[in-house]
Amino acid sequence: MVVCKYWQIAQDLSEKIKHGQYATGELLPSETDLTRLYNTSRETIRKALAELSVAGLIQKVKGKGSIVLNTARFAFPVSDIVTFNELNQSEQMRAQTKVLQLKNQQLPADISSRMRLRQPPATFIQRLRIVNEEPVIVDEDYILKKFVPVITEEQAQNSLYSYFENDLGLKIAYATKMITVETAPADITKLLKLATTDLVVFVRSLTYLQDTSFFQYTISMHRPDKFKFVDFAHRKKL
Known part of the structure; x- marks a missing residue:
């Protein structure tokens, strides 16, 4: 089965959130930083962040970025x-x-x-x-x-x-x-x-x-x- 890159990135970020690398209330790295970190396009990063948003892990705030939400449940x-x-x-x-x-x-x-x-x-x-x-x-x-x-x-x-x-x-x-x-x-x-x-x-x-x-x-x-x-x-x- 072929796994899309944005899904792999979303899974990796999800794991980091769940293990506290990115704590509740903190901002994720910017889209620019994430493109460098994962060596991919901005569009791929945006798709990955959209997956995290749908999963209730982050909230995107205009002018700030992606804030990590409480994942206790x-x-x-x-x-x-x-x-x-x-x-x-x-x-x-x-x-x-x-x-x-x-x-x-x-x-x-x-x-x-x-x-x-x-x-x-x-x-x-x-x-x-x-x-x-x-x-x-x-x-x-x-x-x-x-x-x-x-x-x-x-x-x-x-x-x-x-x-x-x-x-x-x-x-x-x-x-x-x-x-x-x-x-x-x-x-x-x-x-x-x-x-x-x-x-x-x-x-x-x-x-x-x-x-x-x-x-x-x-x-x-x-x-x-x-x-x-x-x-x-x-x-x-x-």
């Missing part, structure tokens, strides 16, 4: 389809995944109705994500058997999307997401080791293939003290 992109394993690698969380449930189960009735389906058979997977020995996310996935007939515990333990895309050849294209903050059910509260009154960030996703076929429904429940949700938005006048 892991940045979870809102607009992209990013798997937990990919986030684990990019953020170097050294996370673990524990498969709690793996069984055949129909798609929930409300989602089936919304998708105009007759509760198709699906594989239900519940997984607990653990970082630094602390539970941080509970993921619940419903994957339609029409597209993925069988999922093993090993595949659920590792990367489902690697299995879907590399082994099955599925072309995952886009997803719609709804983010809410709610009181967690008792079982989720227990799994995340939260107080009974604690709120949890719910991310509900409907994921589609390239041919627009709906194939996966996900409920991802995050501890709000461990994650920040980032997006990149352009100003559009109405």
